[in-house]
Amino acid sequence: MDKQPTGRIRERYNSKGEVAFYQVILYLGRDYKNKKKEIFLRADTREEAEDLLQKSLAEFVLGTFVPPSQMTLENFIYEEYLPKYCKPHVKATTYKDYIMTSKYICKVLGKYKLHVVTTTMIQEFINDLVVKSSLSERPLSHRTIVDIRRDLSIFMRKAVELKYITSNPVDGTKIPRPRKNLDEEKTVILSREEVQKLLKYVKGTPQECWYSLIIDGTLRRGEALGLTWDDVDFENSIIKIRKNWVEGYEKLELTTPKSYSSIRAIKLTEKTMKLLRREKARYKECKFKTPDFENSNRVIFMDNGKPWLPKSFYRKFKRTLSDAGLPDISLHALRHTGISLQIEAGANVKAVSTRAGHSDTQITSNIYTHTTKAMEQATVDIMSAILDKAVNI
Structure with a gap:
């Protein structure tokens, strides 16, 4: 039988000999080959590292601990969600829309691992879209930004269901209110x-x-x-x-x-x-x-x-x-x-x-x-x- 999980904190240094970050090492017993089962987490301060260690050990005992995924957001979208959970189940036009919003998302956030993408990062991404598109120099319409946020939330919700992350970081983000141009009145229909x-x-x-x-x-x-x-x-x-x-x-x-x-x-x-x-x-x-x-x-x-x-x-x-x-x-x-x-x-x-x-x-x-x-x-x-x-x- 495995022993109770334990852990420790180790300082990691940069080339100047300064503390770059704190590594939290969780020891979760041994696998069926009698090899150590270790998980490595990262924190910016000693206090954050201690909190992360205690939280992770408690979650492991309760059975709610989710190991951080090494998969990037871009890999998850294009290799997991779109081919397995989207394309076989939606109309061609809907799939095409998902591809378009994914391009905006992955241009900025795609390189980050799933567990690294935070609510703050997503909020900054959304705010930037109002000023300039991630694919061009022009700002996006309010409707397009709504669609991008919605689809990103759908991706992250599925990642939670698949145990890649513990919560949806899109929750808590907001879309800036659309700015009305009172000088322009666009004709939308014919008289x-x-x-x-x-x-x-x-x-x-x-x-x-x-x-x-x-x-x-x-x-x-x-x-x-x-x-x-x-x-x-x-x-x-x-x-x-x-x-x-x-x-x-x-x-x-x-x-x-x-x-x-x-x-x-x-x-x-x-x-x-x-x-x-x-x-x-x-x-x-x-x-x-x-x-x-x-x-x-x-x-x-x-x-x-x-x-x-x-x-x-x-x-x-x-x-x-x-x-x-x-x-x-x-x-x-x-x-x-x-x-x-x-x-x-x-x-x-x-x-x-x-x-x-x-x-x-x-x-x-x-x-x-x-x-x-x-x-x-x-x-x-x-x-x-x-x-x-x-x-x-």
Whole structure:
């Protein structure tokens, strides 16, 4: 039977003969080959070393002692977490996001051993991201910093579960509040007049159908690009959202939608259905005329039948906005536009939320009910009428 664990403290010197640090040596008995089981810890002061020694011996007796891992944070992320606990269990786009946040994390903290990474180090890392990205000279957005902190916490939580460390050092860190630039007001959606200008500019082209479909159906980019002709019910003017065309970490994939609530059926306007019928006829025509036509069965397709690459489709949209003299918005903002216009027109928020594939109506309310100038003017008109009436009493 092993004896009770013991330990001692040894001073370690630098080349000048000064004490560089204190080494705590734990003697934990012998292994099955009768070799000594020793663990070496490090402390900066004699007092810290004595506290560490007593704490470690007590934890060993209680069975809660976790030996310090020699694995670095970068090794843990890329050799343990991502291949074993992430990639087999998440969608390709989610895995791609983890890869991106990992690059920011490992650039600064990756070289340190897991047990060496402290809450203070992580807080300094987060604070620096507000000023300058670890991968460039530019500061990161508040949303990106939130994502980086969240993923780092996920990594560390798994390290705790696997007994590499005893606690999650991300706990206790905070993200600085985002700074608002009151001098800039970025356009995030198109107004009703701008939507009409866009559709007029692309009238008679395939883009008229594509953008009408996204606005009318409030579709995400991947949902629109993943739509196939068997998802379109021409008789009942309904499209079924059950696929998602996305760029994963290594390849393009036709996956299931973003979430369970994203799988839905959407009734479209007669105008959009008319455009879809026109595109279906064009698909058949291209199939007949093009020798190397790829029968992808996609609703949004290139002339050779191939599905659009998400990035290429995005760039085409941005060029169209520029050529039409419209605000520079993201493609996702076209979906926001559709939702906002429906709310502005008085549609029920619950119905709009279901149509958009949101899991919670609060998401719809929080993001979209404040976005249009028309709604602001409507509120002003209501208050004006109330106040005018009060004055005339």
